[in-house]
Amino acid sequence: MGIETALGNTVLTTQLSKIVNWARKYSLWPMPFGTACCAIEFMSMQASHFDLSRFGAEAMRFSPRQSDMMMVMGTVTRKMVPVLKKIYAQMAEPKWVIAVGACTCSGGFFRSYAVQQGIDRILPVDVYVNGCPPRPENMIRGVMEIQKLVEQESLIDRKERIAAFYEQLEKMDYETDYRPADKILR
């Protein structure tokens, strides 16, 4: 390391991706997409008792364009799916997704005609947080997992992974879009 010997302790050399990831790690801006009960627990997580700001993620942004970590909390119904997709599409890269709660991970115990059975059929989810609702500590752990992910994964790897996800989604040939209008009633 020639530069370091030449300049002494005044500079630090590192890889660019490492320093970028390090900076990103502690400045995640969450976009809370809260729909149901889990969102109430999220309020506790954010308030004074548990305090999410200890992890550098307290800057809530309700606008998808300003945030880089989407926390999907609460039941996602099939009526909500197009909205969720749109909001995800509006977020700028790099973006991460946490699925908080049983409902978002797998549909939970609402196995019915109206509920989307897990958002991983429509979005690439990075971290799943279990529980119904998860305790605030558990949600914080989810955020910490995301931080680990941010630190370890270079953005190029990530891009490839997400592309693979969508490819796989297409292969599975899901019929996520809804059937045409009820003819009888019109």
Added chain:
Amino acid sequence: MKQTIGLLTKYFGEGIEVQTGLRDETFILLKDASRIKEAMELLRDNGFSMLIDLTAVHYPGREKQFELVYNMLAMEPLLRLLLKVPLEGEYPEVDSVSSVFKTANWYEREVFDMFGIRFKDHPNLKRILMWEDYEGHPLRKEFPLEGDNLHCYD
């Protein structure tokens, strides 16, 4: 309560039937569905000032498949009355009571959404809980619990 029943009998004669429920509730069966608006107006003018709930039940085995349930509340003296209206046919149609009680507006939309019962003269009869071009009526008995939700099956 006797007074109300007396009034209704005077007005509708054979058209109503009084039933007593499991725990002493009063149910009134209005046989002729086309007179529902009249009945509601009569009840409203005689103390039953609030329409607490409006819902329906599907009995596929019966001749008259659907039963609308109007849940009325009188405040002074305190009375509850459940008015039941059986309806005939696969997609029945009744008069809307949203001009009598404003709250009926959304309740009727919900019943339409969940059961497919249509309401005549309703200001805005559209689906309320499901999205607009959804197919089928979830709370009918023949509708499966998972519906057309494909993700339930893999």
Added chain:
Amino acid sequence: MTDIKKEIDIKTDRMIVNMGPSHPVTHGTLHIVLELDGETIVASHTNIGYLHRGVEKLGENRTYQKFIPFTDRMNYTSSINNNVGYTLAVEKLLGIQSPPRAQVLEVIACELGRIADHIVCIGINAVDIGAFTAFLYIFKYRELIYDIFSRMCGARLTTSYTRIGGVSRDLDDETIRLIRDFLKEFPPAIDELEALLTKNRIFYDRTRGIGEFTLENAIQYGYTGPCLRAAGLEWDLRKKMPYLGYENYEFEVPTGTRGDVYDRYLVRVEEMRQSVRILKQAIENIPEGPVIIEDPKIALPPKEDVYNTIEGLISHMKLIMEGVRVPAGEIYCATEAANGELGFYIVSDGETKPYRIRVRPPCFPIFSSFDEQVQGHMVADAVAILGSLNIIAGELDR
């Protein structure tokens, strides 16, 4: 002259503003489309159903006990009130009553739930109007209530505390001590909240006269709960049709005069005080005895019996596998939840599953009046009105 007048009344195009389905003020998933003329709301259209989970249909496919967890997820800010409402309905259908100790425990649970609900409603309403401090101050006490709940039933939010014929667990001394502490600490906190908000000029100006609703209109729309009381009618099911022995407690029913956002806030604050009063009476007079009825056809037998006797094992298995058998018939049972009248209309055909289970949510009729209420107000007022109605999407859409 006419020309000048024309210039003053500049006609602008109507503007459409979309609120939701994901929007910070909706606190849930509502979709409101406002039509604006300048900043005045000319018309509004509401869309609901973004949290429709098919609870009623699911209820038809579950046994009576298994529906209890679903009631938690309906009004998730005060799930315990829903539990109590539902089990009361089933108990009415069965024609039984829970033992006296369980009834008092249910009253305690209900009132704590009511306080928690009002804290959320007031806190959020204040945040929307711009008073963030009040939110932080009052939310601390919600956390205390959660601690009590997690000692009572093991969960903070989704409590599932009651069972058919009683409650799932007894209160221990530590919990009673926690409740006593809470009752000591909470009234000063209400005073603090009032000092921050009630006489606050900005809060007053933002809420007084906003969303005024006459009593006739409120009755027409089927209002119940704090919103109806704010419009000036003393109507509380706890007083009018007492259940769970509410007739034995001393409390008052606060009412407002104008039915606006400020009145709704005042009514909620006063109701918290009355709840504290009820709690104080309840906590001192908890009778001794069992917390669940001893009927092997309805309530689960104690665990020692299940492990040691064959009868216990069989009845445990039958209850879990088949469920409670109820007589055929229909009932409607209503309780005063934090938002208003929460009713359950159950049609049973004698099987272990309900034939039809209908939940009468308090916010559904209240929210249906939103379109009429906001007309003529400013956009910012719509936010205040929405907060004061306390719309919980899980209960609205079920």
